[in-house]
Amino acid sequence: MSGKTLDNLSTETREFAPPEGFSAQANLSAAAYAEASADRLAFWAEQARRLAWDTEWDQVLDWSDAPFAKWFVGGRLNVAYNCVDRHVEAGLGERVALHWEGEPGDTRTVTYGQLRDMVCQAANGLAFLGLRAGDRVAIQMPMLVEAIVAMLACARLGLVHSVVFGGFSPAALQSRINDAQARVLITSDGQYRRGEAVPMKNLTDEATAQTPSIEHVVVVRRTGAEVDWVPDRDVWWHDLVDDQPTTHEAEAFDSEHPLFILYTSGTTGKPKGILHTSGGYLTQVAYTHHAVFDLKPDTDVYWCTADIGWVTGHSYIVYGPLANAATQVVYEGTPNTPHQGRHFEIIAKYGVTIYYTAPTLIRTFMKWGTDNPAAHDLSSLRLLGSVGEPINPEAWVWYRTHIGGERCPVVDTWWQTETGAIMISPLPGVTKTKPGSAQVPLPGISAQVVDDTGTEVPHGSGGYLVLTEPWPGMLRGIWGDPDRFKETYWSRYAEQGYYFAGDGAKYDNDGHIWLLGRVDDVMNVSGHRISTTEVESALVSHPTVAEAAVVGASDPTTGQGIVAFVIPRGKAATDRDTHITTLRNHVAQEIGAIAKPRQILIVEELPKTRSGKIMRRLLRDIAENRELGDTTTLADQTVMNLITEGLSNQK
Ligand code: WT7
Numbered sequence: 193m194s195g196k197t198l199d200n201l202s203t204e205t206r207e208f209a210p211p212e213g214f215s216a217q218a219n220l221s222a223a224a225y226a227e228a229s230a231d232r233l234a235f236w237a238e239q240a241r242r243l244a245w246d247t248e249w250d251q252v253l254d255w256s257d258a259p260f261a262k263w264f265v266g267g268r269l270n271v272a273y274n275c276v277d278r279h280v281e282a283g284l285g286e287r288v289a290l291h292w293e294g295e296p297g298d299t300r301t302v303t304y305g306q307l308r309d310m311v312c313q314a315a316n317g318l319a320f321l322g323l324r325a326g327d328r329v330a331i332q333m334p335m336l337v338e339a340i341v342a343m344l345a346c347a348r349l350g351l352v353h354s355v356v357f358g359g360f361s362p363a364a365l366q367s368r369i370n371d372a373q374a375r376v377l378i379t380s381d382g383q384y385r386r387g388e389a390v391p392m393k394n395l396t397d398e399a400t401a402q403t404p405s406i407e408h409v410v411v412v413r414r415t416g417a418e419v420d421w422v423p424d425r426d427v428w429w430h431d432l433v434d435d436q437p438t439t440h441e442a443e444a445f446d447s448e449h450p451l452f453i454l455y456t457s458g459t460t461g462k463p464k465g466i467l468h469t470s471g472g473y474l475t476q477v478a479y480t481h482h483a484v485f486d487l488k489p490d491t492d493v494y495w496c497t498a499d500i501g502w503v504t505g506h507s508y509i510v511y512g513p514l515a516n517a518a519t520q521v522v523y524e525g526t527p528n529t530p531h532q533g534r535h536f537e538i539i540a541k542y543g544v545t546i547y548y549t550a551p552t553l554i555r556t557f558m559k560w561g562t563d564n565p566a567a568h569d570l571s572s573l574r575l576l577g578s579v580g581e582p583i584n585p586e587a588w589v590w591y592r593t594h595i596g597g598e599r600c601p602v603v604d605t606w607w608q609t610e611t612g613a614i615m616i617s618p619l620p621g622v623t624k625t626k627p628g629s630a631q632v633p634l635p636g637i638s639a640q641v642v643d644d645t646g647t648e649v650p651h652g653s654g655g656y657l658v659l660t661e662p663w664p665g666m667l668r669g670i671w672g673d674p675d676r677f678k679e680t681y682w683s684r685y686a687e688q689g690y691y692f693a694g695d696g697a698k699y700d701n702d703g704h705i706w707l708l709g710r711v712d713d714v715m716n717v718s719g720h721r722i723s724t725t726e727v728e729s730a731l732v733s734h735p736t737v738a739e740a741a742v743v744g745a746s747d748p749t750t751g752q753g754i755v756a757f758v759i760p761r762g763k764a765a766t767d768r769d770t771h772i773t774t775l776r777n778h779v780a781q782e783i784g785a786i787a788k789p790r791q792i793l794i795v796e797e798l799p800k801t802r803s804g805k806i807m808r809r810l811l812r813d814i815a816e817n818r819e820l821g822d823t824t825t826l827a828d829q830t831v832m833n834l835i836t837e838g839l840s841n842q843k
Contacts, residue, residue, distance in 0.1 A: 204585045208592070208625045211599050214574075218621020220483050220635075228635035235636050236263075236664055239479040240471065243515065244278045245269045246444030249471070253662060258689060259682045260669065261662045263472030268444040271451060271470050272315075272348035275514035276308045277442060288519045291493070291542050292337050295384040295525025300337055304517065307341070309438035314338075314345035316436035321376060321408050321427075325350030325445065328453065330374040330406075332356045332365055332396055332501075334383035335524045338412045338429060339500050342378045343452075343510050347470075350445045354453040354465070357501025358383060360784040362398035364463075368455050371465055372671060373405040378429070382415035387529050389415035397422075447471030453671050454503055456609040457721045458680060459713045461729040465671030466503075466609050472664030474515055476613040480634060481512030484603055484617050485546050486575055493572070495521040496548040497535070502720075503609040504579055507665075508548060512613070527553060532560040536568035536595075547595070548577035548605075552718040554587045555749050557595070565594045575620055576602045580719025581751045582707045588627035606630035606707055608693065609721070610681070612665030615639060616705055631704040637663055641697045641705060646688045654698030656711060658690035666691075713808070715744030715752050720786050724808070727754060727789065730782035734775060736761055741798050741806045742789070745815035753790035755815035757835075760794060768794055791815070795835050802827045814839070 215221070228235040233252040240249070249267030279287070285305030292300040302310070323329065329351050333339040339355075346353040354372045356365050369377065379396045382389050393411055397420055400406050411419065412429040448469045455463040481487055487494065494513055498504035513520050521542050527535050535557075539547060557564065576596045578588070583604055592602050601620035607613060615637050616630040623631055633639040638661040640648050649655040670677040684692040696708035710716060713724040724742040731740035738761035744752035758775065766774070772792045780788045793814075799807040802825070810832060813820050823832055 204626065204628050206585070206589070206627055208601070210601055210621050210623070214486075214601060215621040218619070219486050219488075220619050220621060222622050224483070224619070224622075224635040232636055232638075232661065236475065239636070240264055240267075240475040240664075242478050242482070243269060243274050243471070243474055245471075249447060255662055258662070259678060259691070260674075261472075261666055262448050263664045264447040264475070267447040267471050269447065269471055269474075270348060270442040270444050271474055271511070272311055272344045273442040274474060275344060275347075275511060276304060276311055279304045279517040280308050282517075284517055287490075287517065289514065290337060290340070291519070291521045293521065293523045293538055295387070295523075295529055302337055307344075310337075310341045311344045311348060312438050312440035313433045313436040314341050315348045315440045317410075317429075317433040318345055318349055318351065318376070320432065320436070321410075323349060323351055323375060325443075326352065326450070327376075328352045328354055328372040328374040330354050330356060330365070330369045330372065330377045332358060332360070332377065332379050332392070333412065334358050334380060334392070334414065335499060335522060336380065336412060336414060337522070338380075340510055340522070343500070343506075344514075347451060348440065348442055350443065350449055352450045352453060354455070355501055355506070356455070357499060357784070357786075358392065359501070359786050361781055362395050363782050364784055365396060365399035366403055368463070368465070369399065369403040369406060371455075372453055374403075375405060376408045376410060377403075377406055378410045378412070380412040380414040381419050382417040384415065384525055386526050389417060391417055391419075393417075393419040445470060448668070450668075452506065454506065454609055456503075457714055457723040457726055458676075459723055459725065461723065461725045463726070464673070464676065464680070466667045467669045467671050468612050468665070469668050472666070473612050474511055476663065476665030477507045477512035478515040479636075480614040481508060481516050481518070483619060483634065484605060484614050485548070485577065486620050487513075487516055487518055487546065489517045489519070492518065492545045493521065493543050494518050494546040494548075495523075495539070495542075495544045496577075497523065497527075497550070497553065498548075498579075503612070504548075507613055527556070528560070533564040533567055536565050536570060539570055539573065540568045543572040545572050546575045546577070547573055548579065550580040550719040551578055551583040551587055552581070552750050554578070554583070554591045558587060558590050559749060562594050570595060570597060573597070573600050576600045578602065578604045579607070581716045582709055583628060585627035592627075601625060602627075604628070604630045606695075606705075610667040611659070611663070612667065615659065615663070616707075626700075626704065629700070629704050629706045633705075637661075639705065640690075641699050642685070642690070646685045646690060649699065651699045651701050651703050654696065654708065657693045657695045657697040657705070657707065658685055658688075659693065660688070660690050715742075715754060717744070717747075717752050717754060717786065718750040722754065722783070722787050726783060727756065727779060727787055730779045730787070731756060731758060731775060733782060734778045736771065737775065739798060741808065741811055743808050743812045743815050745790075745812060747790065750790075754787065755811070756789040756792045757795050757798060757811055758792055759796065759798065793839055795838055797828075797831045797834050799823075799831050799835070800827050801825050
């Protein structure tokens with residue numbers, strides 16, 4: 193477990209009551225907890241009524257085939273209708289849905305009325321390609337309006353989207369397309385990144401060179417870059433969509449109809465296709481967006497800085513906010529283009545009231561200095577959120593002070609790709625917040641910190657985070673691999689029927705939950721989940737590598753940094769620095785730039801137990817410049833000396 197960046201956790205005692213006046217106007221009061229615990233299923237049924245159902249359910253939860261859940265059994269609804277059409281029908285057609293800001297400074301304003309037309313046109317276009325409900329559609333795109341429209345058009349037709357983050361390599365895209373057997377890929381010609389137009393389609397073409405299931409590639413024009421074209425397969429978005437009718441009848445689908453697959457790293461090299469379905473998922477994202485962000489849809493301007501390639505973008509840019517008829521900002525680019533104050537400039541420009549981002553960016557802002565936020569009018573902000581990794585108390589307090597003007601509640605939200613929606617978080621009008629802690633399970637959610645035997649630990653103690661009751665937004669499985677689903681999440685506490693989250697956690701003396709990082713071989717780099725095995729497999733796939741071991745070492749900005757120990761194969765053909773550069777680039781090619789090791793150390797041996805298991809703990813000690821922990825279980829006691837001596841020679 194890497195609790196290293198959080199060394200001030202155990203001594204943190206600051207508390208911040210909800211700001212004056214906030215509680216009085218808040219969407220939720222403390223009564224929500226009591227109401228939910230009095231009758232959990234009735235509570236969730238009440239939340240499901242936030243949505244428009246074509247047919248109401250006849251059973252809230254069917255858990256008879258656990259851990260395969262069914263929520264709102266028998267209910268039917270259309271997710272896109274819920275996110276767009278019904279708001280227009282309610283007279284909100286003129287309300288801005290998206291204030292879109294391109295990286296070069298171009299902008300688009302999209303009202304709910306326009307969004308409905310666009311989604312209908314895109315749905316008609318995708319239907320024209322012959323796609324039918326249940327088919328999979330891969331999407332790899334920058335943060336464009338069309339990306340959101342494409343997801344909603346899929347939802348409207350009952351197509352299952354699989355969005356692949358734009359930073360993933362062609363090889364990663366290819367394996368995801370093949371795993372899901374996607375029939376169509378939607379992409380763009382290029383994207384703006386750090387002030388430059390960079391290619392996208394040329395990369396996806398590498399992926400689709402070996403994806404037999406792909407029949408069409410739909411291409412949005414963004415940068416105007418020249419692209420290669422495969423006739424009959426490739427089609428421009430504007431040719432396919434622009435002349436389609438702006439009306440489309442939304443069919444209602446079963447509450448358990450698959451909505452999307454989203455791949456995330458597990459403990460093995462093969463990413464897991466996390467499957468989410470319709471009614472329960474939309475219920476929980478809509479409810480939590482309302483409860484945690486205290487959304488007032490007619491006055492708030494909400495901004496979540498995530499990318500749609502991650503679950504945060506799915507749940508808190510696309511489905512939650514749109515189901516709630518929110519007005520939101522969507523920004524295409526990087527936070528320091530063209531200058532380090534870009535986010536603050538955007539907050540001031542649109543009068544953003546709710547800002548939701550990741551600790552890694554907050555720490556980057558800290559590094560860039562307080563002048564940036566100070567130079568802009570941030571007085572519109574009234575609430576701040578954090579997600580993706582444990583936030584260290586200093587970053588939390590900096591966020592509250594320098595961005596929140598000491599008046600905004602900060603909500604630290606714990607959840608996962610698998611949970612679909614926020615699970616543990618303060619309620620901004622209720623909870624006295626504590627810097628560094630996600631604190632309390634939301635109303636309707638049951639979480640505990642337990643020991644190895646599944647017994648809840650006492651206050652003041654640590655253990656593993658589990659979810660003790662099913663929840664509406666829970667994953668319904670791993671695409672094509674029910675055994676892995678059971679094994680990964682439900683086998684550790686099979687007796688109790690608990691979901692094992694993979695996170696270490698502790699209770700403080702008030703019984704509030706503090707998350708301590710992953711307890712498995714999953715790293716968290718800038719809030720991105722990357723498995724050690726995934727990077728190891730990428731490294732050993734290079735002909736010059738005999739063996740590799742990867743650890744996540746604590747990093748002041750990115751949370752964890754990837755450190756690789758590599759045993760070279762054969763005689764080195766190049767000098768060490770060139771070799772290391774080659775290997776870093778190779779990992780970027782195999783997985784994506786986000787997985788590039790921060791550091792590669794060339795070693796002659798790796799520390800192993802007698803059963804041959806690599807002792808990552810010791811490698812982490814080296815990577816974090818610590819004294820070595822207990823080495824008695826090493827098969828060869830001299831190995832660590834060999835490694836440390838070899839490394840000091842490299843310096
Ligand atoms: C893992 C899930 C949730 C969307 C983004 C990440 C870590 C997430 C927090 C938080 C401490 C957190 C956990 C979790 N994590 N939020 N507020 N405090 N840790 O989704 O890629 O599925 O990663 O992120 O370790 O298991 P993900």
